[in-house]
Amino acid sequence: MVHIVGAGPGDPDLITVKGKQLLETADVVIYAGSLINPELLKFCRADAQLHDSSKMTLAEVIYTIDQAEAKGLTTVRLHTGDPSIYGAIQEQIDELDHLGIKFDITPGVSSFLAAAASLRQEYTLPGITQTVIITRQSGKTFVPDRESLKRLAQHQTTLCIFLSISMIEEVVSELIEGGFEPDTPIAIVERASWANEKIIRGTLKTIVEQLRADPIKRTAMIVVGHCLNSQPGKYLPSQLYSPKFSHMFRRAK
16 A cells, blocks of 8 residues: 655644654655655654655656555655645556555645744735635746736735745746736745744845845745735724624624
C-alpha cells in the first residue's frame, strides 16, 4: 500500500494525526527533501528506508515504490503542504494506477492557509471579497494566458501566489497592469509556520524595493488583496453572528 501524505507547511505539529501515524509505521518514506522540514523525519522508524525525491526522477520514484510493493512493504510518499496544490502527484497517481498499485491520499495544511494564520488574517472578508485565487506566475511551468496574473487581477479578489518570489518584479507589474492600484497591500510570508518564519508587509508600489533591502529567495507565499487592509470599519460584519439574523440554530432577536 502507498500513502500519499501532505506534510503540512513546516511546523512538525501541523502534520495531521493520520499523517503522523502513517509516517511512524511506514517501511519506506519518499520525501520532498527540498521543501519539507527535516524535523518531520524524526517521526519515522529508525529502520525505515528514507529516500529524498529532490534527487530522483519520476521513474526512480515509481521504481522505488514498485520495489517496496514487491517486498510487501508500506510506502509513504511525503509531500509538503497539501499534495493537491503544486504537488505533481497526478503523474505519480497515473503511474500507480498503470501498475495496479493501491494508494490513498491524506490531505495536509497548505502553506497558503499557514500564511493566513501567520498574518492573523481572514482572506474572505464581507464587503471586500468572498473569493480566494490560488495561482502562480508563469515560469518553468507554463501558465495559460487566460490565467495570467494580469487577467486574475481584474477580479480584485485575494490572491495567494505560489512559487513566484524570484519573479516578484514581474508579479507586481502584471498585478498593477491588470487593475490593482499601486497602494494595494501585499504580504510576503517566508517559511510560514517554521521556526525561522519571516513576514514582510508593504504595497505593490513598495514591495520590490523592500525585498531588495531584505531579500527572500524561495519558500515564500505572496498574498495580495484588500483583505490585508482589514481594520474595523473597512469590512462588513458577518451576518452569521448578527442578532438580527436568523438561521437554523438561532432566531433573530
